[in-house]
Amino acid sequence: MNHFNKLFLFTSLLYTNYLQAQSLAPLTVEKIMRDPKMWIGTSPSDITWGDDSKTVYFNWNPDKNPSDSLYAYSLAGKKISKVAPADRRRMPGKNGIYNRARSMRLYEKNGDIFIVNYKDFAIRQLTNTTERETSPVFSGDETAVIFERTNNLFSISLTSGLVSQLTDFKSGTKKPESQPGGQEKFLKADQLAMFEVLKERKDKKDAGKKVTEADKPARPKEIYLGDKNVTNPQASPDGRFVTYGLVQMDKSAKSTIVPNYVTESGFTEDIPARTKVGAPASENEFWVYDVKKDTARKVSTADIPGIYDKPDYLKDYPKLDTAWKKKERKVIFHGPFWSDNGQHAVVVIRSLDSKDRWIMSFDPATLSLKLLDRQRDEAWIGGPGVGGYPQSAGEIGWLDDQTIYFQSEATGYSHLYAFNIATGKKIALTSGKFEVQNVVLSKDKKTFYLITNEVHPGEQHVYRMPVTGGARTRLTHTPGAHEMTLSPDEKTLAIRFSQSTAPWELYLLDHTTEKNVKPVQITRSVSAEFFSYPWREAKVVTINAGDGQDIYARVYEPKQSNGKAVIFVHGAGYLQNAHKWWSQYFREYMFHNLLTDKGYTVLDMDYRASSGYGRDWRTGIYRFMGGKDLTDHTDGAQWLVKTYGVDPKKIGIYGGSYGGFITLMALFTTPDVFTAGAALRPVTDWAAYNQSYTANILNEPQADSLAYRKSSPIYHAAGLKNNLLICHGMVDVNVHYQDVVRLSQRLIELGKNNWELASYPMEDHGFVEASSWTDEYKRILKLFEEKL
Numbered sequence: 001m002n003h004f005n006k007l008f009l010f011t012s013l014l015y016t017n018y019l020q021a022q023s024l025a026p027l028t029v030e031k032i033m034r035d036p037k038m039w040i041g042t043s044p045s046d047i048t049w050g051d052d053s054k055t056v057y058f059n060w061n062p063d064k065n066p067s068d069s070l071y072a073y074s075l076a077g078k079k080i081s082k083v084a085p086a087d088r089r090r091m092p093g094k095n096g097i098y099n100r101a102r103s104m105r106l107y108e109k110n111g112d113i114f115i116v117n118y119k120d121f122a123i124r125q126l127t128n129t130t131e132r133e134t135s136p137v138f139s140g141d142e143t144a145v146i147f148e149r150t151n152n153l154f155s156i157s158l159t160s161g162l163v164s165q166l167t168d169f170k171s172g173t174k175k176p177e178s179q180p181g182g183q184e185k186f187l188k189a190d191q192l193a194m195f196e197v198l199k200e201r202k203d204k205k206d207a208g209k210k211v212t213e214a215d216k217p218a219r220p221k222e223i224y225l226g227d228k229n230v231t232n233p234q235a236s237p238d239g240r241f242v243t244y245g246l247v248q249m250d251k252s253a254k255s256t257i258v259p260n261y262v263t264e265s266g267f268t269e270d271i272p273a274r275t276k277v278g279a280p281a282s283e284n285e286f287w288v289y290d291v292k293k294d295t296a297r298k299v300s301t302a303d304i305p306g307i308y309d310k311p312d313y314l315k316d317y318p319k320l321d322t323a324w325k326k327k328e329r330k331v332i333f334h335g336p337f338w339s340d341n342g343q344h345a346v347v348v349i350r351s352l353d354s355k356d357r358w359i360m361s362f363d364p365a366t367l368s369l370k371l372l373d374r375q376r377d378e379a380w381i382g383g384p385g386v387g388g389y390p391q392s393a394g395e396i397g398w399l400d401d402q403t404i405y406f407q408s409e410a411t412g413y414s415h416l417y418a419f420n421i422a423t424g425k426k427i428a429l430t431s432g433k434f435e436v437q438n439v440v441l442s443k444d445k446k447t448f449y450l451i452t453n454e455v456h457p458g459e460q461h462v463y464r465m466p467v468t469g470g471a472r473t474r475l476t477h478t479p480g481a482h483e484m485t486l487s488p489d490e491k492t493l494a495i496r497f498s499q500s501t502a503p504w505e506l507y508l509l510d511h512t513t514e515k516n517v518k519p520v521q522i523t524r525s526v527s528a529e530f531f532s533y534p535w536r537e538a539k540v541v542t543i544n545a546g547d548g549q550d551i552y553a554r555v556y557e558p559k560q561s562n563g564k565a566v567i568f569v570h571g572a573g574y575l576q577n578a579h580k581w582w583s584q585y586f587r588e589y590m591f592h593n594l595l596t597d598k599g600y601t602v603l604d605m606d607y608r609a610s611s612g613y614g615r616d617w618r619t620g621i622y623r624f625m626g627g628k629d630l631t632d633h634t635d636g637a638q639w640l641v642k643t644y645g646v647d648p649k650k651i652g653i654y655g656g657s658y659g660g661f662i663t664l665m666a667l668f669t670t671p672d673v674f675t676a677g678a679a680l681r682p683v684t685d686w687a688a689y690n691q692s693y694t695a696n697i698l699n700e701p702q703a704d705s706l707a708y709r710k711s712s713p714i715y716h717a718a719g720l721k722n723n724l725l726i727c728h729g730m731v732d733v734n735v736h737y738q739d740v741v742r743l744s745q746r747l748i749e750l751g752k753n754n755w756e757l758a759s760y761p762m763e764d765h766g767f768v769e770a771s772s773w774t775d776e777y778k779r780i781l782k783l784f785e786e787k788l
Helices: 004-012 016-021 085-090 182-194 194-213 311-317 318-323 586-596 628-644 658-669 691-698 704-710 713-719 737-749 768-786
Strands: 045-049 055-060 069-074 079-082 104-109 112-117 121-127 132-140 144-149 154-156 164-166 168-170 222-224 229-235 241-248 255-258 269-275 283-288 295-298 331-338 345-351 354-363 367-376 396-400 404-410 415-420 426-428 436-441 447-452 461-466 482-485 492-499 500-508 540-546 550-556 567-571 601-605 651-656 677-678 721-731 755-760
Touching: 004 567, 016 713, 045 482, 045 492, 055 500, 079 691, 079 768, 085 768, 112 132, 112 144, 112 500, 144 415, 154 229, 164 415, 194 721, 241 550, 283 331, 283 482, 331 396, 367 404, 396 550, 404 436, 415 436, 436 482, 447 482, 540 628, 550 586, 586 601, 586 768, 601 628, 628 651, 628 658, 651 658, 651 768, 658 677, 677 768, 691 704, 713 737, 721 737, 721 768, 737 755, 755 768
Parallel strands: 168 222, 567 601, 567 651, 651 677, 677 721, 721 755
Antiparallel strands: 045 055, 055 069, 069 079, 104 112, 112 121, 132 144, 144 154, 154 164, 229 241, 241 283, 255 269, 283 295, 331 345, 345 354, 354 367, 396 404, 404 415, 415 426, 436 447, 447 461, 482 492, 492 500, 540 550, 550 601
């Protein structure tokens, strides 16, 4: 019996008498949809370490309060205690920036800048103003701290405390100095020529002005931004340059409005919301201010390799393809990221169409860029450590003064690479058909701490690896998922761990003592009532898809089948749910246990586009959502019939958000496969969704209308034949309620009468109220019970 099974057995024995009085079985919707913190418990979250590595801090709520509180675990006393408000206010801020020796840490707290000295852990406050100071970093020589205030950079000397302004960005445009006209010039010259006293006084005034100007201290150049906004100002380590971005928003981009009907005022109130995909994009520029020369210059992107490349999808649009003109694609710069010696800088450049990521060396003196690595994807750039959006730089840093590390999907899976900028040599530090999902570099830059899924796509484990690559030492072994937070002295890992039948708990692992040492559990958050029910560990299986690919899935097997089955479709698209840890869909997990108790077989699939399986799986829905991701589910339905003897006329499907979208596509385009479906907060028309997610997958609607027509359920609504339930929050600022209103009108005009809509006036995309969850899932259960 392993460590975790022993723990659960102990917990069960400890509460035996209590369980006899309060047992969760039989499951009902009303029981499992209660406020989880009131009956399940609250897992620890937001794990951080004290600077002395002797205390672990985390948010927790064992007392069932309205919100979580800060707790501390003392490694010496082996005791958990609640942090008093006064102590919390005195605590150092989280995260921050270390100096090169890791002997000091800078952080921001409540808009002020602090520094902690690891020699005695003394905290020194550097600023105390009503303005907000942010983003503190050490200067190149580490004698000063540079920080941002009102979009300008300032420095403060660690010895004298002198505050100096490094930039002077100003909004608007500089007013031109008034120039005298011809008549005024003539009269002035005539007066000076005529009156000797006037000339003498002018000469004295001019001489005094020169002296005054000479005595003025050096100030940074005034840089007027016009209607642009400055982003990410950074000083170079030697203080010679300041790099910064300029963003110009397109004011013609129209935002949507979400009406809120149930309000304190009694009036309908408007909630400002996002723009829709395809709205005019912002313009991004990258600039360098040369302090010595007092000049500001824009960095050109014209010579970036592939900057003029057109996307392959235009081949489907001959007019657009032939009309494509050689033009620089829009990009966003990230960085620069400087080597410790301050001699080298690299930038990460992402194209706004998400099809390119360049890592380039950068010389601010000459504004020159040199290609180090380019990743091109005709679908879109993404994956763990790479970042799925142009606004993300991804994982990148320096191993030494000549070598950078980064992640790339160059092989089809996200792996870690090293690149020597002097030799141009690129080395794969990890490889294989798995993903590196988290990276932490040790303070001596000799070791990586990694989380990967190499054991199984449904498991996440912690490894230790030399920065040169090679053999990895596995530090966690129990099936499930592990999240790690390394202590400042790097001797101990704070780990959040969960298994498929048990929520997340906090553990500590001293990885320096012995091999294969087991983590020690610190918190016990879950209630006896929760453990009173024998929650099923769903079987993780692979199902062969029609195109030969293996789909990972979880199946819930009833003791006695009623011949019916339900397929659950997880949301978010790029998300994983067929795994061996506690699902973020815990309510659905409990609902699946309820269904299985009633004899249903339940299938939960990591369909095409789910995370954890590499680039090809991630991009399997490019230009056709509702294509392979839907056929994966119809293949799953056939597998249920073949493997479990399910009646093909008694299969239902349901899911929320992306899962709601797939449910609509299933009932509209494969009506003979699914007899009933519940679409929760579904996208009905991708042209109404947001830019960052949708444009990656379908491009923009005005450029790739074919992809939107194929992928949007509203165009396929005529195919509805069986029973459809739609549930949607009316103040949903993610997938707007307007989506389902438009679909409703379409179904009405088509004369469909086998659907219904349940609206929730006070719910956003993710429901909050237990009453709403209960109502929604009672309707879903009723749908399946009556229609299957």
